[in-house]
Amino acid sequence: MDLSYNTGNIFPVPIHVFDIKDFKLYQKDLIDYAYTLKSKDADTPNRSNVGGWQSSTFHLNDKSDKLHSLLMDCITSLPSLKKDISIYIRAWVNINGPGSLNVQHSHPGCDLSGVLWIKVPKECGNIVFYSPSLFETFQEIESYTQDFKETNNYHHNYWFPPIEGRMIIFPAHLQHEVKKNLSNEDRISASFNIKLENKKIVWLE
Amino acid sequence: MDLSYKNINLFPVPIHQFDVNEFSEIKDKLIDYVYDCKKNHPEGSSTSYRGGWQSITFSFNDKDEKNILQSFLTNCLAEFSSIKKSVNLSVRAWVNISKPGSYLAKHHHPDCNLAGVLWIKAPQNSGDIVFDSPKTFDPFLQLAKNREIDSYTDDFKDKSNIHLDYYFPPTEGRILIFPSHLDHQVRENKSNEDRISVSFNIKID
Numbered sequence: 001m002d003l004s005y006n007t008g009n010i011f012p013v014p015i016h017v018f019d020i021k022d023f024k025l026y027q028k029d030l031i032d033y034a035y036t037l038k039s040k041d042a043d044t045p046n047r048s049n050v051g052g053w054q055s056s057t058f059h060l061n062d063k064s065d066k067l068h069s070l071l072m073d074c075i076t077s078l079p080s081l082k083k084d085i086s087i088y089i090r091a092w093v094n095i096n097g098p099g100s101l102n103v104q105h106s107h108p109g110c111d112l113s114g115v116l117w118i119k120v121p122k123e124c125g126n127i128v129f130y131s132p133s134l135f136e137t138f139q140e141i142e143s144y145t146q147d148f149k150e151t152n153n154y155h156h157n158y159w160f161p162p163i164e165g166r167m168i169i170f171p172a173h174l175q176h177e178v179k180k181n182l183s184n185e186d187r188i189s190a191s192f193n194i195k196l197e198n199k200k201i202v203w204l205e
Numbered sequence: 206m207d208l209s210y211k212n213i214n215l216f217p218v219p220i221h222q223f224d225v226n227e228f229s230e231i232k233d234k235l236i237d238y239v240y241d242c243k244k245n246h247p248e249g250s251s252t253s254y255r256g257g258w259q260s261i262t263f264s265f266n267d268k269d270e271k272n273i274l275q276s277f278l279t280n281c282l283a284e285f286s287s288i289k290k291s292v293n294l295s296v297r298a299w300v301n302i303s304k305p306g307s308y309l310a311k312h313h314h315p316d317c318n319l320a321g322v323l324w325i326k327a328p329q330n331s332g333d334i335v336f337d338s339p340k341t342f343d344p345f346l347q348l349a350k351n352r353e354i355d356s357y358t359d360d361f362k363d364k365s366n367i368h369l370d371y372y373f374p375p376t377e378g379r380i381l382i383f384p385s386h387l388d389h390q391v392r393e394n395k396s397n398e399d400r401i402s403v404s405f406n407i408k409i410d
Contacts, residue, residue, distance in 0.1 A: 009217030
């Protein structure tokens with residue numbers, strides 16, 4: 001039979017990736033920033049981290065602060081967001097020492113989440129995202145050829161190796177984990193949650 | 206800051222599209238086959254079709270090469286090249302005649318992995334198939350998902366196929382195959398003629 005076949009993808013989960021090309025200019029200051037914060041804020045409770053340290057969360061609102069300003073400059077550059085959307089950001093710093101990890105979790109109460117990798121030795125732990133339709137699509141995905149799955153990013157899960165100076169932003173509902181730091185050094189990152197608000201919303205009196 | 210941005214789409218919903226070239230050569234035979242089905246079983250099957258007629262389902266497991274519809278669909282599915290050769294597909298199908306004014310309410314296809322439709326006769330305005338973005342039962346999570354999608358620019362949404370729903374106009378000689386968990390509906394047939402299609406469920410072994 002004379003047949004043409006193709007596949008179109010709809011309803012994907014978008015992952016936004018920023019690379020700060022001149023990150024070397026900022027890296028040392030940000031590492032010092034993280035350790036200074038830890039020295040002042042050592043006794044924070046564990047959240048998703050097992051063995052690592054997470055700072056308390058803070059609003060991103062201080063343009064004179066190195067970390068605030070770097071994160072705000074990146075996040076506000078997100079070209080796929082409408083111009084009339086207000087964004088509110090809370091961030092925190094992570095220091096995952098050797099052997100530490102973050103268990104699978106999502107970020108309820110916000111709309112987008114993200115991470116900036118500041119110091120990432122080799123094998124210090126990939127971030128792994130899990131398909132939101134893991135249960136329903138398991139057999140379907142198993143039936144596809146490897147080539148099809150790779151061409152379409154259609155997998156049960158998908159991981160990104162951490163890269164210094166890279167920031168990724170993803171939907172806050174997306175389940176993810178950070179694998180164990182198998183290096184001999186600290187893995188340092190800054191994470192954040194974003195709440196979106198459409199300025200066009202009119203509140204009824 | 207020197208910044209680059211890219212977007213990576215993960216975990217999409219793949220829609221497989223087959224177009225039968227020179228479909229007009231077989232169209233009339235398939236239309237006759239469908240009306241014969243209705244004549245032989247006018248009671249059809251009781252379903253969610255509002256105003257239309259659906260045949261009872263039939264299995265493709267017993268290959269009947271004399272059956273024009275089974276033979277046609279079997280030949281099409283043999284070209285489903287994104288499925289591994291080692292995978293066995295069990296197909297159950299049924300025929301639909303949607304008279305003017307009929308429509309199909311929102312539903313999905315449980316107890317199978319993929320579902321599909323072949324449009325045999327599709328007059329203009331005879332009803333698009335509309336897929337809903339995968340939903341969650343958690344209303345807070347759903348709100349966050351909706352807010353995320355709503356915050357993106359139209360350009361980004363169109364390029365990435367990120368929408369709350371997505372429709373395909375019916376096209377004669379076209380087969381769509383989609384994950385069976387995906388909620389979908391068929392809009393009202395606003396033409397003055399019958400819309401004729403074949404639907405099917407695929408179980409992956």
